[in-house]
Structure formats: structure tokens, C-alpha cells
Amino acid sequence: xxLAPDDIRRLEEFLTRxxxxxxxxxxxxxxxxxxxxxxxxxxxxxxxxxGAKVLDVGxxxxxxxxxxxxxxxxxxxxxxxxxxxxxxxxxxLDVREMDQSFLRFDDGGFDLVWCRxxxxxxxxxxxxxxxxxxxxxxxxxxxxxVPAPDTTPRHQTNRNHYSVLPKSGWAELILRSGIGxxxxxxxxxxxxTGGNDTYWAFFGRKSGKEG
Numbered sequence: 001x002x003l004a005p006d007d008i009r010r011l012e013e014f015l016t017r018x019x020x021x022x023x024x025x026x027x028x029x030x031x032x033x034x035x036x037x038x039x040x041x042x043x044x045x046x047x048x049x050x051g052a053k054v055l056d057v058g059x060x061x062x063x064x065x066x067x068x069x070x071x072x073x074x075x076x077x078x079x080x081x082x083x084x085x086x087x088x089x090x091x092x093l094d095v096r097e098m099d100q101s102f103l104r105f106d107d108g109g110f111d112l113v114w115c116r117x118x119x120x121x122x123x124x125x126x127x128x129x130x131x132x133x134x135x136x137x138x139x140x141x142x143x144x145x146v147p148a149p150d151t152t153p154r155h156q157t158n159r160n161h162y163s164v165l166p167k168s169g170w171a172e173l174i175l176r177s178g179i180g181x182x183x184x185x186x187x188x189x190x191x192x193t194g195g196n197d198t199y200w201a202f203f204g205r206k207s208g209k210e211g
Contacts, residue, residue, distance in 0.1 A: 015099070018123065021160040024083035025060030030189060032063060035116065038143070038201060039067050042112075045183060045203045046141040048073060052111040055135060057100050058118025062088040065095075068114075076110075078103070101128045105135045112136075116145040117199075120155065125163040129177035138208025142179055145201045146170060152195025167200050179204035 003011070025031075042048070052073040056065050059077030061084060068075040078098040079085050088095035098104060100118055113132045122128040132142060147155040149164045156164040165173075167184070175182055183203040191197055 015123075018160075018162075019080065022081045022121075023160065024081050024087075027061070031117070034145075034187065034199070035064050036067065038116070038145070039064065039071075042141075042143070046112065046205065048111050048141075053109060054112045054114060055103075055105070055110045055132075057113060057115040057132065058121070059088060059093075059095060060084055062091050062093045062095070064114060064116065065093050066091070069093075073112075101131060103131050103135055107134055108137045108140075110135050110137065110140060112141045112143065114143045116143065117147065119144055120146050120161045120163050123162045125165070126173050126176070129173055133178040133206055136206040138206055140206045142174070142204040142206065143201070144170070144174060144204075145199055148198035148200060151197045152191060153197055170200065170202065174202055174204055178207050180207035181205055 048054075050072050054068045054073050054075045056068070056075055056077040059065055059079050062077060065075040065077050065088070075094065077088055077093060077095040078100065079088070079095065080097060080099055085095055085097055096104075100115070101122055101124060113136055115132060119125055119128060136142060147153070147161075147164065148167065149156045155161050171182060171184065181204065185201040185203075187199040187201065189197040189199065
């Protein structure tokens with residue numbers, strides 16, 4: 001399929017309208033704790049070399065990037081939110097204004113792509129996943145974490161959440177994107193305001209030569 005100029009124009013206009021729905025990542029002890037815990041979990045499924053290149057997709061206020069740097073890795077973050085961009089730059093982090101579906105990186109440049117609570121913001125998650133995997137080295141790692149639908153917060157009603165899919169749907173899309181093997185983890189969360197939430201974590205390796 002080849003997009004005509006009018007197709008491209010309409011797509012760009014649609015994405016521009018949606019950009020008004022973005023918001024900065026609020027400080028959250030739950031999210032900070034999970035970020036730390038899942039980074040600690042990384043060595044159980046992938047071994048990254050010293051200086052490993054890590055792409056943090058939807059980097060928020062930069063916590064994960066700071067933790068990656070402490071481990072001797074080289075993180076690059078992307079975001080389309082102006083407040084998060086400014087916060088990360090003020091910390092001296094390497095952050096770019098970039099949409100997760102349109103990555104301006106060469107093929108196979110990263111050892112790890114970290115995509116925590118960002119993929120649900122994609123209007124075309126199948127394409128977005130293909131681009132996340134494109135920039136991975138063969139055998140590189142993909143970490144995806146998304147919220148489950150129909151929990152107390154009702155994530156599917158969030159105006160900036162366009163893809164809140166069932167767990168099996170996410171797993172299938174990730175495997176179709178070029179991930180050769182996939183591990184999963186369910187995270188049940190008791191909310192301080194009452195009720196429950198669930199996040200799903202997916203750990204994959206890009207098909208090809210294992211690093």
C-alpha cells in the first residue's frame with residue numbers, strides 16, 4: 001500500500017489533533033517502585049553489555065533513564081510532551097522530541113527498548129511495535145508494560161489511551177512484530193483510593209542472532 005499525498009495530510013492532521021490530549025507524567029510512588037523493580041528484573045531474561053544502548057519510549061520525567069545510566073548503560077529517551085521534555089533536559093538526560101510510531105533512529109541500533117505505559121497511547125499499536133523492534137539489534141530485548149482494561153481506573157476511558165487491549169491481544173501483536181520468544185508477568189495493584197488495578201509486563205527478544 002502506498003499512501004497518496006491526501007492520505008498523508010489527513011493522517012498528519014489526525015495526529016496533530018490528538019497531540020492536545022498528551023499530559024506530563026505525574027509523580028507516583030507506585031510507578032516509581034515498579035520501574036525500579038522491573039529494571040532489577042532485567043538480568044533474569046537478558047544480559048546487556050557495558051555501555052548498552054537503551055531506548056526509553058515515553059520517558060516521562062526520566063527516572064528509568066537515570067537508573068539505566070547508573071548501571072553503566074547509555075539511555076536515550078523520547079517523548080512528545082513538552083513538560084517531560086523540559087524536565088529531562090534540565091537533568092542533563094539525552095531526550096528527543098519524537099513520536100513512538102515514527103522513530104528517527106537507524107535499524108538495529110539499540111540493545112534494549114523499554115516501553116513502559118506508552119504503547120496504550122498509540123493509535124496504531126501494530127505499526128508502533130514494528131518500529132520498536134526495527135530499532136533493536138538481533139537478540140535485543142523489548143520490555144513492554146501496559147494497563148489492563150476494565151479495572152477500577154477504567155483505563156480504556158482515558159482520553160489519551162487509544163489501545164487498551166486484552167493480554168492475549170498484546171501478546172499476539174508483540175510476537176507478530178518480530179519477537180521470537182515472550183515472557184509475561186501480571187502485576188496486581190491495590191489502590192490507596194480503593195479498588196484494584198492490573199498491569200501486564202511482556203519480556204521479549206528480537207528474532208535473530210542472540211546477543
